[in-house]
Amino acid sequence: MNGAEYIIKFLENKGxxxxxxxxxxxxxxxxxxxGRSSIKHILARHEQGAIxxxxxxxxxxxxxxxxxATSGPGxxxxxxxxxxxxxxSVPILAITGQVSLDSIGRxxxxxxxITGIAMPITKHTYLVKDIETLxxxxxxxWNVAKQGKPGPVLIDVxxxxxxxxxNFSEAVFTPLSRKIPNKNxxxxxxxxxxxxxxxxxKPLMFVGGGVVSSGAWRxxxxxxxxxxxxxxxxxxxxxxxxxxxxxxxxxxxMHGKPAANLALSNCDVLLAMGVRFSDRVTGNPNNFLTKTPxxxxxxxxxxxxxNVETVxxxxxxxxxxxxxxxxxxxxxxxxxxxxxxxxxxDKWVVQYPLEYKKGALLKPQEIIEEVARQSASNSVVVTDVxxxxxFVAQYYPVKGxxxxxxxxxxxxxxxxxxxxIGAALGRPGENVNLFxxxxxxxxxxxxxxxMAQYNLPVKVFIINNSxxxxxxxxxxxxxxxxxxxxxxxxxxDFIKLVEAYGIKAMRLxxxxxxxxxxxxxxxxxxxxxxxxxxxxxxxxxxxxxxxGKPDEMLGRWHGxxxxxxxx
Numbered sequence: 121m122n123g124a125e126y127i128i129k130f131l132e133n134k135g136x137x138x139x140x141x142x143x144x145x146x147x148x149x150x151x152x153x154x155g156r157s158s159i160k161h162i163l164a165r166h167e168q169g170a171i172x173x174x175x176x177x178x179x180x181x182x183x184x185x186x187x188x189a190t191s192g193p194g195x196x197x198x199x200x201x202x203x204x205x206x207x208x209s210v211p212i213l214a215i216t217g218q219v220s221l222d223s224i225g226r227x228x229x230x231x232x233x234i235t236g237i238a239m240p241i242t243k244h245t246y247l248v249k250d251i252e253t254l255x256x257x258x259x260x261x262w263n264v265a266k267q268g269k270p271g272p273v274l275i276d277v278x279x280x281x282x283x284x285x286x287n288f289s290e291a292v293f294t295p296l297s298r299k300i301p302n303k304n305x306x307x308x309x310x311x312x313x314x315x316x317x318x319x320x321x322k323p324l325m326f327v328g329g330g331v332v333s334s335g336a337w338r339x340x341x342x343x344x345x346x347x348x349x350x351x352x353x354x355x356x357x358x359x360x361x362x363x364x365x366x367x368x369x370x371x372x373x374m375h376g377k378p379a380a381n382l383a384l385s386n387c388d389v390l391l392a393m394g395v396r397f398s399d400r401v402t403g404n405p406n407n408f409l410t411k412t413p414x415x416x417x418x419x420x421x422x423x424x425x426x427n428v429e430t431v432x433x434x435x436x437x438x439x440x441x442x443x444x445x446x447x448x449x450x451x452x453x454x455x456x457x458x459x460x461x462x463x464x465x466d467k468w469v470v471q472y473p474l475e476y477k478k479g480a481l482l483k484p485q486e487i488i489e490e491v492a493r494q495s496a497s498n499s500v501v502v503t504d505v506x507x508x509x510x511f512v513a514q515y516y517p518v519k520g521x522x523x524x525x526x527x528x529x530x531x532x533x534x535x536x537x538x539x540x541i542g543a544a545l546g547r548p549g550e551n552v553n554l555f556x557x558x559x560x561x562x563x564x565x566x567x568x569x570x571m572a573q574y575n576l577p578v579k580v581f582i583i584n585n586s587x588x589x590x591x592x593x594x595x596x597x598x599x600x601x602x603x604x605x606x607x608x609x610x611x612x613d614f615i616k617l618v619e620a621y622g623i624k625a626m627r628l629x630x631x632x633x634x635x636x637x638x639x640x641x642x643x644x645x646x647x648x649x650x651x652x653x654x655x656x657x658x659x660x661x662x663x664x665x666x667x668g669k670p671d672e673m674l675g676r677w678h679g680x681x682x683x684x685x686x687x
Contacts, residue, residue: 123251124149124282127215128157130258136186138162138177138545140170144190146217146230149282151188162545165566167194169538171201172564175210176542179525180500182335184211184265185542191217192230195276196237200532203241205272207529208356209333211265212272214238220280221249235276243271251284269420270333304424306436306444313415313432314448316389322461323349324387326372329356329528330394330418331438337361337521339442346449347456350465352380354395356528359501359518369465373401374664375510378472378673378686381664383465384409385671385687393417394438397427398529404667417441472686474514475676481655482631484511484583490638491553491581492516499551500525500543504536504560507589510660512555534563537580541567544576551577551642558584558611568621571647579641580649582614585656593659598666607656618649629653662686 121129127150131139140162143151154161164170167189174185185205189195195216205212219228235245244264246257254277261273317323331340337360344351344361351361352372361368370377372384384390390412395401397416402408405427413431416424417438424433434441448454476485488511501518502525503509509526518524525543527535540554561582571578583589591606618625628637628650641648661683662675671687 121288122149122283122285123248123254123277124153126254126286126288127258127277128153128159130255131159131186132157134262136184139186139188140164140173140177140542141188142167142170142190142194143188144194144217144230146191146194146219146279147188147282149279150215150217150277154188162541162570164538165569166564167197168201168534169564169567169570171198171212171214172204172532172535172538173542173545173567173570174212175201175205175535176502176525176539177546178205178210178212178542179539180522180543181546182522183546184213184262186213186215189214189216190230191219191234191279192232194230195234196232199237199241200530202238202272202274204527204530204532204535206241206243208527209270209329210272211270213261213265214272214274216274216276217282218247218276218278221278222280224278235274238274241272242274245274245276247276248278248281251281251286254281254286255288269330304421304433304435306434306441309432309434310444310448313391313434313445314452314454316413316415316432317347317349317391318454318456320389320456321458322386322388323456323458324383324390325349325351326354326384326390326392326395327351327357327360328354328393328395331357331360332522333394334419334437334439335521336439336442339439339446343442343446343449346446348458348462349391349456350383350462352376352384354398354401354528355513355526357394358513359520359524362519363517364519369469371513372670374403375514375660375662376670377474377514378662378675379465379468381662381670381673382468382472382686385669386464387412389413389415391415391417393441396423396529402428403664403669407667407669472675472677476658477676478631479655482629482634482653483658484508484585484652484654485515486631486634487581487583487628487638487652487654488512488515488555490634491579491642494638494642495553496551499523499553500547502526502536502540502543502552502554504554504556505531505533506557506560507585507593507658507660508555508557508583510590514660533557533560536560537564538567540578540580541570541576544578545574551579554578554580556580556582557589558582558586558608558614559588561614562612565617568618568623568649572622575646577645578647580647581641582649582651583654584614584651585654585658586611587656590660592656596659597663614649614651624648625651627651627653
């Protein structure tokens with residue numbers, strides 16, 4: 121068996137049914153074997169589309185996404201997607217081709233040190249130098265991608281290794297064992313957590329992507345029912361708790377919901393699970409909840425007290441933590457009386473709703489709300505990056521597990537379209553609603569070819585404001601309305617562009633047509649792209665200025681059209 125045959129056989133044995141990729145000279149042996157495999161290959165139209173597709177697939181399935189690329193530019197075109205997956209903790213196995221071993225270091229054609237380039241943005245990188253080490257590397261890489269905090273792993277394979285043969289039955293396997301931290305582990309910290317929560321008068325849970333990764337939604341729901349502690353989420357945690365009365369208060373942070381941010385600012389104990397406390401949430405970390413004790417639960421010990429001071433750090437998987445916490449609450453018959461706190465939060469929800477003013481020009485919020493209203497409960501929601509991303513976070517009440525896909529940590533424009541394709545392939549039979557800006561759409565428009573080829577039920581809503589919306593908004597607020605290079609003065613006819621790929625296209629420009637056009641898009645059998653011409657000057661509010669505290673929000677309150685501050 122040669123190296124290429126071993127790799128494909130390995131992936132088949134791991135249950136991989138789908139890979140994304142783009143062939144080239146250094147991976148021809150691999151593709152020759154793949155072409156005769158049971159594994160389905162999705163030919164992206166750019167390597168960045170391949171890895172974002174694998175990313176979207178991984179997020180909605182909980183499986184490890186797999187992608188292939190050739191050496192040199194093929195491998196380096198994966199870098200943004202690798203970084204995106206790394207910051208959002210998505211398990212990816214990227215296998216790249218490399219020039220032959222005897223050509224490495226000679227500036228050979230299409231040679232690039234991808235293991236060195238990708239080292240800071242992966243959990244681990246491997247360069248296969250000996251075919252006999254391939255079984256160990258493949259097994260370890262597969263485990264590393266999923267074990268602990270998930271993330272991307274890259275294996276770089278010289279093309280001579282693909283071609284060489286080996287008796288792999290004689291290879292020695294060294295199973296990977298994860299080091300369990302002996303400090304701040306669950307058994308050591310659980311009783312402290314219970315005591316602190318038992319005394320709390322205004323407790324709050326802050327849940328993020330780590331809860332999604334661990335599949336802890338049932339345990340979280342059970343603990344919410346048991347404790348009645350209210351919940352807010354990070355962007356990555358959106359959807360893990362239904363955004364409805366008695367459910368999540370919504371996203372916190374720079375563009376978080378007012379009631380959620382006010383609850384965060386006024387809680388007396390914060391139980392944070394699977395979150396990073398990024399700058400989009402904390403603002404200036406030195407001013408973040410300085411008098412509130414924080415319990416921080418994360419599977420990665422390096423995250424604890426990294427950005428904010430933690431009173432009780434707990435190194436644990438979110439699911440295991442919640443299972444133990446539920447058992448402790450039940451055994452101790454703990455009943456937290458927080459009725460006054462819940463009443464106060466209910467008042468904030470009523471007093472500070474999200475508001476926008478309809479006018480002559482179509483608003484992004486109108487479209488998002490209508491898509492949410494008409495969509496089936498099993499629809500997956502995907503966004504690109506920018507204003508529309510924040511509008512979706514605010515106005516689309518996602519329900520269901522692994523139903524929200526977005527680029528959180530890296531904020532990658534161009535992520536949305538290929539990620540939506542990956543999501544549709546990962547959840548066959550379910551509609552995927554993609555919201556994307558005109559800027560991000562033009563970065564990856566070539567991936568429409570895949571949507572057409574497989575007739576994927578992806579409903580694309582281009583929020584076209586003829587500008588880089590979030591950049592323009594910041595220039596308005598913080599740069600004296602000097603719109604340097606953020607306005608598109610020319611662009612394509614999106615309808616003709618989409619139709620050139622054989623995909624149904626529609627245009628939406630007036631409020632009176634929103635319900636009808638959205639209905640036509642959602643009920644159409646196949647992919648649809650709707651170009652939505654929206655108000656260029658519509659801003660995402662509320663907004664916490666850079667370095668501000670969670671309750672220092674700028675927004676339109678009580679029906680007023682001017683922008684005023686809470687806090």
